[in-house]
Amino acid sequence: MKSPQVWHWRYAAFASLTLFLACLVAISFGPIHLPFFGAMKTLLGLPGGLAGQERTVLLDLRLPRILLAALVGAALSSSGAVYQSVFRNPLADPYLLGAASGAGLGATLALTLHPNTALTPLFAFIGGVVAVLASFFISGKFFAEPATLLLSGIAIGSFFTAIQTYVLQRHSASLRPVYSWILGELTVANWEILRWSSFYILLAIAILIFVSRKLDGLMLSDEEAFSLGINPARLRIIAIGAATLATATAVAAAGLIGFVGIVVPHLVRGLTRRVTNRSILTIAISGAAFLILADFGARTILSPAEVPIGIITAFIGAPFFLIVLRRRRVGG
Numbered sequence: 346m347k348s349p350q351v352w353h354w355r356y357a358a359f360a361s362l363t364l365f366l367a368c369l370v371a372i373s374f375g376p377i378h379l380p381f382f383g384a385m386k387t388l389l390g391l392p393g394g395l396a397g398q399e400r401t402v403l404l405d406l407r408l409p410r411i412l413l414a415a416l417v418g419a420a421l422s423s424s425g426a427v428y429q430s431v432f433r434n435p436l437a438d439p440y441l442l443g444a445a446s447g448a449g450l451g452a453t454l455a456l457t458l459h460p461n462t463a464l465t466p467l468f469a470f471i472g473g474v475v476a477v478l479a480s481f482f483i484s485g486k487f488f489a490e491p492a493t494l495l496l497s498g499i500a501i502g503s504f505f506t507a508i509q510t511y512v513l514q515r516h517s518a519s520l521r522p523v524y525s526w527i528l529g530e531l532t533v534a535n536w537e538i539l540r541w542s543s544f545y546i547l548l549a550i551a552i553l554i555f556v557s558r559k560l561d562g563l564m565l566s567d568e569e570a571f572s573l574g575i576n577p578a579r580l581r582i583i584a585i586g587a588a589t590l591a592t593a594t595a596v597a598a599a600g601l602i603g604f605v606g607i608v609v610p611h612l613v614r615g616l617t618r619r620v621t622n623r624s625i626l627t628i629a630i631s632g633a634a635f636l637i638l639a640d641f642g643a644r645t646i647l648s649p650a651e652v653p654i655g656i657i658t659a660f661i662g663a664p665f666f667l668i669v670l671r672r673r674r675v676g677g
Contacts, residue, residue, distance in 0.1 A: 356616075357624075357627045360634065363630075363634045364415070367641075370638075370641060371407070371411045371638070371640070372408070374641070374645065375641075375644055376648045379402065379403055380399075410640065411640075413531060413534040414599075414654075415633035415634075416546045416633070417531075417542075417636055418605055418635055418639075419632050420546045420549065421439050421602065421605040421609075421636075422606055422635070423591065424439035424589075425609065426609075426610035426624075431585060436669065437607075439588060440502075440606075442495075442497070442589070443479065444473040445473070445596065446476060446505035447473045447502075447505050448476075448601065449469075450508055451468035451469045451470070452465050452472070452600075454472075457513075457515075467597070469597040470596075473597070474590075474593050476502070476505055480494060480498040481497070491581070527655070528655035529599060529601065529654035529658070530653075531654055549591035550591060552587040553584065556584060556587075560584060562575040592606075599654075604661065604663065604666065605632055605635065608665050608666075609628055609632040612635075612665075643656075643657045
């Protein structure tokens, strides 16, 4: 009988191979086709690589976009898996505590006050964090029960969305850039965004992987978790804090991209037939591959025009969500 650790790394290796192949496809194909071997030589610094416009497309446009898609996909999928454990709800997603509405309000304020400003990611990040902190505050105590936090997040999300709607009505000229951001915007990817977002996302995922073994205890009652030597309230705060940091950074860097946090964890757990948080690394890698492929579809389906990546993930995720919901009801 094989150990859980061997099982874990086997699937992590398969997910890594999928991610590698997704990167190869995304690098070579698009509105401008890049010779595969020329692109590889350029990335490896070997002679005979791309030159001129093709080199610029690879290094300044396509590569940072692929890397940002990988980071955002990893952040949203791992955060979704953690939220599902913390709230003991298989339909939970990274935006559950109001991070999406808070980030949306922050981005809306940035785009209405200073159109086309570089402050949009900062405002979105602050808005997402403030919304989650407000959910904790409204819940009455910092170490609140999951059900109380969930209701607080719904209330805060509705409140922030109402404010965002009011701001948009007062500044109708900003509707298009705001909705473009809401539907996901990997087109803005560059090395500067990649630098600051990679630090926070990789830090958050590292924390989640570090506590992943204990996170399985949150799927039990608090009394059972205590009997296993786990402090559920403290662990819940660490998990939600790291997941919120990853989610807020992902949203600030690429806009609101839905369903990744629901689809990927269920897909990995369905394929492996294991409901465990020890697979967070595998889920993160799979989420990176998933969003790279979704972005590849977004920029090639109607080439040379682009489809917002949020539409691609919703087209895949909405039916998947309904299937999970139906199986949950049948199973219940």
